Amino acid sequence: MRTLKFLLQKEFRQIFRDKANVRMIFMMPVIQLLILPWAADYEIKNIKLSVADHDHSTYSRQLVSKITSSGYFQLTGYKDSYEKSLEQIEDDEADIILEIPASFEKTLIKENEAKLFVASNAINGVKGSLGSAYLRSILQDFNREVRLEWIQMPKFNPQTQIEVTSSNWFNPSMNYKFFMVPGMLVLLLTMVGTNLTAINIVKEKEIGTIEQINVTPVKKYHFIIGKLIPFWVLGLIAMTMGLIIAFVIYGILPLGSYLTIYGFAAVYLLAVLGLGLLISTFVSTQQQAMLISFFIMMIFVLLSGLYTSIDSMPVWAQWITRFNPVTYFIEVMRMVVLKGSTFADIKIHLLKITGFAVALNGLAILSYRKRS
Amino acid sequence: MMQSISVQHIVKTYSEKKQTIKALNDISFEVSKGELFGIIGPDGAGKTSLFRILTTLLLADSGTATVEGLDVVKDLKAIRKISGYMPGRFSLYQDLSVIENLNFFATIFNTTVDENYDLIKDIYSQIEPFKHRRAGKLSGGMKQKLALSCALIHRPTVLFLDEPTTGVDAVSRKEFWEMLRRLKEQGITILVSTPYMDEASMCDRVALMQSGSIMTINTPQGIVQSFKNAIFGVRAKNMLHLLNDLKSNEMVSQAYPSGIYHHVIMKNGESKEELSAYLQTKNHQQLEIIDSTPTIEDCFMNLMQENNE
Numbered sequence: 001m002r003t004l005k006f007l008l009q010k011e012f013r014q015i016f017r018d019k020a021n022v023r024m025i026f027m028m029p030v031i032q033l034l035i036l037p038w039a040a041d042y043e044i045k046n047i048k049l050s051v052a053d054h055d056h057s058t059y060s061r062q063l064v065s066k067i068t069s070s071g072y073f074q075l076t077g078y079k080d081s082y083e084k085s086l087e088q089i090e091d092d093e094a095d096i097i098l099e100i101p102a103s104f105e106k107t108l109i110k111e112n113e114a115k116l117f118v119a120s121n122a123i124n125g126v127k128g129s130l131g132s133a134y135l136r137s138i139l140q141d142f143n144r145e146v147r148l149e150w151i152q153m154p155k156f157n158p159q160t161q162i163e164v165t166s167s168n169w170f171n172p173s174m175n176y177k178f179f180m181v182p183g184m185l186v187l188l189l190t191m192v193g194t195n196l197t198a199i200n201i202v203k204e205k206e207i208g209t210i211e212q213i214n215v216t217p218v219k220k221y222h223f224i225i226g227k228l229i230p231f232w233v234l235g236l237i238a239m240t241m242g243l244i245i246a247f248v249i250y251g252i253l254p255l256g257s258y259l260t261i262y263g264f265a266a267v268y269l270l271a272v273l274g275l276g277l278l279i280s281t282f283v284s285t286q287q288q289a290m291l292i293s294f295f296i297m298m299i300f301v302l303l304s305g306l307y308t309s310i311d312s313m314p315v316w317a318q319w320i321t322r323f324n325p326v327t328y329f330i331e332v333m334r335m336v337v338l339k340g341s342t343f344a345d346i347k348i349h350l351l352k353i354t355g356f357a358v359a360l361n362g363l364a365i366l367s368y369r370k371r372s
Numbered sequence: 373m374m375q376s377i378s379v380q381h382i383v384k385t386y387s388e389k390k391q392t393i394k395a396l397n398d399i400s401f402e403v404s405k406g407e408l409f410g411i412i413g414p415d416g417a418g419k420t421s422l423f424r425i426l427t428t429l430l431l432a433d434s435g436t437a438t439v440e441g442l443d444v445v446k447d448l449k450a451i452r453k454i455s456g457y458m459p460g461r462f463s464l465y466q467d468l469s470v471i472e473n474l475n476f477f478a479t480i481f482n483t484t485v486d487e488n489y490d491l492i493k494d495i496y497s498q499i500e501p502f503k504h505r506r507a508g509k510l511s512g513g514m515k516q517k518l519a520l521s522c523a524l525i526h527r528p529t530v531l532f533l534d535e536p537t538t539g540v541d542a543v544s545r546k547e548f549w550e551m552l553r554r555l556k557e558q559g560i561t562i563l564v565s566t567p568y569m570d571e572a573s574m575c576d577r578v579a580l581m582q583s584g585s586i587m588t589i590n591t592p593q594g595i596v597q598s599f600k601n602a603i604f605g606v607r608a609k610n611m612l613h614l615l616n617d618l619k620s621n622e623m624v625s626q627a628y629p630s631g632i633y634h635h636v637i638m639k640n641g642e643s644k645e646e647l648s649a650y651l652q653t654k655n656h657q658q659l660e661i662i663d664s665t666p667t668i669e670d671c672f673m674n675l676m677q678e679n680n681e
Contacts, residue, residue, distance in 0.1 A: 003480055010465070010472075013468065014465065014467050208462075208463030209465055211459055215427050215428070217482075218480050
């Protein structure tokens with residue numbers, strides 16, 4: 001116990017002595033949480049629209065002004081041929097083209113029917129597909145207006161129509177921040193846990209201090225616990241700061257209890273610290289540790305369901321997400337924050353994370369050797 | 373008398389790609405209690421591998437070694453309690469202060485600085501004025517003293533010092549060896565390695581080591597006395613020319629620069645006159661040949677030559 005106390009004292013001293021360390025641990029989460037949620041928004045705005053108008057009629061102009069007044073589109077070109085609009089796409093000055101054929105107005109009135117052509121730039125897939133979907137719904141709306149203007153609506157609708165209204169449960173205003181910020185908090189916690197632990201231990205290897213410790217009677221588990229506890233505490237501090245920011249800046253107050261979040265985070269941190277420890281046992285320089293944890297983080301982030309829904313991934317990728325601890329914590333975080341889930345609801349998640357913690361730490365302890 | 377350190381037929385090889393390098397090739401030696409034993413050899417002789425095996429950090433491929441009668445493989449825990457190790461590279465916490473480092477190493481050995489202060493007093497008192505300075509900011513000599521203090525803080529019975537004087541100035545080196553002599557008086561067995569031949573004379577006994585093998589083990593005087601060949605110091609106006617001429621001569625076993633003279637080891641006791649006569653034919657000006665007493669370095673060069681043949 002005495003040994004452990006002094007190991008911890010030494011560790012905290014070293015962490016807080018290095019100003020860069022403190023800055024990294026505390027500033028990094030703050031800055032990321034202040035900036036990133038604003039960027040991680042699925043609503044597509046400012047879609048650049050180029051109109052190739054062959055008609056130049058009242059209707060075509062009405063249509064264009066209706067589209068631009070929706071707020072989603074930004075008219076960047078008003079050309080008289082499709083080729084010119086396409087050039088704009090090639091120069092990345094437009095994301096989507098709306099081609100209005102000649103005599104659009106005439107055919108619409110005479111034949112009750114007219115055709116429009118929409119082409120979107122699919123390099124940015126989300127922007128392309130969402131953009132044309134938005135555009136289509138605006139066109140439908142326009143269509144209805146035109147019909148209202150020209151056709152006397154029958155008193156009773158001859159066709160049965162189903163009108164759909166939807167409501168968003170747990171996040172009524174579909175505020176993306178309510179949903180992204182808790183997820184980002186998880187990422188920050190993972191980064192602090194994995195990176196710092198791995199780098200800290202590898203630094204001892206690099207400087208050679210680990211040899212000096214290895215020749216002492218310090219026990220393996222003392223050394224490892226002495227490394228885990230400080231970063232466990234730091235992780236919880238970083239999360240507290242994140243939760244404060246979530247409340248102060250984004251007004252996010254979890255519907256569930258903070259106790260559930262902290263309880264889960266405590267176990268989760270053990271798992272990611274174990275991962276950091278495991279990385280540190282098979283690399284020999286800080287650079288390698290950085291690269292490996294960066295690589296793992298990339299996979300963790302993209303296969304965690306933070307940005308994209310897991311259900312829409314291919315089956316093999318879904319299997320990978322099951323071995324990703326980040327997935328579970330993001331799910332739990334969202335459940336607790338948005339739905340107000342309790343321990344009873346997350347007990348399966350908790351069990352799985354406990355499994356991760358035991359397995360990762362066990363592996364790390366097995367592969368950590370005091371001698372080569 | 374029981375031996376403090378005993379090394380029997382230790383072999384250690386490293387594989388690098390498809391090559392295997394014999395770092396230690398059947399090494400055996402013994403160090404008695406309270407002896408100051410030096411392992412002298414150039415870089416790459418295998419000194420550090422040997423130290424790492426004895427301090428239980430590395431496993432040998434074959435052979436056995438004991439420290440104070442404890443096996444380095446089976447009784448590693450006991451060995452870690454009684455031995456102090458100072459690696460060649462400064463490996464204390466650079467971001468902790470002098471006193472914090474010392475306290476830390478004292479506590480992980482379950483002791484306190486006060487308890488063993490008398491042992492380190494001599495050394496530590498020299499760096500005490502800087503005790504709140506971070507270890508990384510100390511000068512080379514002070515770092516060395518701190519590392520030695522930390523290695524001694526748990527009152528070890530055996531002290532392993534791997535190249536403690538490498539990269540330290542001449543004055544600090546001399547001081548360091550004096551400190552070691554005083555520690556020896558306390559009854560601590562000291563195994564020290566160094567690439568500097570001139571430091572051999574400070575040890576009780578030395579082992580001359582080269583490419584993983586021990587060439588000879590003897591007292592420094594013994595090694596010098598066992599040197600049988602004639603050795604001369606030669607100088608002339610054109611030293612480079614002189615060296616080339618010496619090396620191309622049949623009578624000369626070895627010739628190498630040493631200070632202002634070239635040291636020349638003769639093959640079979642040829643006299644100074646014979647050498648002089650040869651060099652006269654080569655038209656060397658201001659030629660001077662003196663009798664030279666062999667140093668450890670001369671012995672080392674000679675042994676190395678013999679081993680290579």
